[in-house]
Amino acid sequence: MWGGGFGMFGGLMMLLFWGAIIALIVFAVRGFSSGSGPGSKSDAAEILRERYAKGEIDDEEYERRKAKLGL
Template sequence: MTKKLIATSIAVLSGAAIAYADPAGDWGAGYGHMGWGGGFGMLGGFMMLVFWGVIIALIVIAVRWFSDNRPGGAKSSNAMDILRSRFAKGEIDEEEFRKRKAALEE
């Protein structure tokens, strides 16, 4: 019963929308080239550019947000943190660590 009611409602509302959009029944004959009409003029074109600019910016921000994750959960590391990490992993010895630490602290 509810599916039938929903389908009937959609059909009625669609018909009402079509009748409202084109009350004369001539499907855009008075609206200029291909039914585009005067619209909003230059403001309409500008708003289209703004809309797509916002969409593209949101996509870029989302990609940067999700791809900025580094292993270990660290968002950023400075040189001293990297040096300490390399020393802790055994990649460099204590003498090399002290030399590089002194160079970074200058």
């Protein structure tokens, strides 16, 4: 009689679909641009070296954090 379709929830399903697509795009872009990639360990090591050079951390703290980073 009404020609099928999604019925009463068609608009809601369309909003959910496009919301999911947009969310996937946002997460993909944030994932590729975040600091959690392969370079993040070297960035952490660089920060650690800088803090040690400035005297913000002592020898023991430097060695402990360096070991924790796996360097």
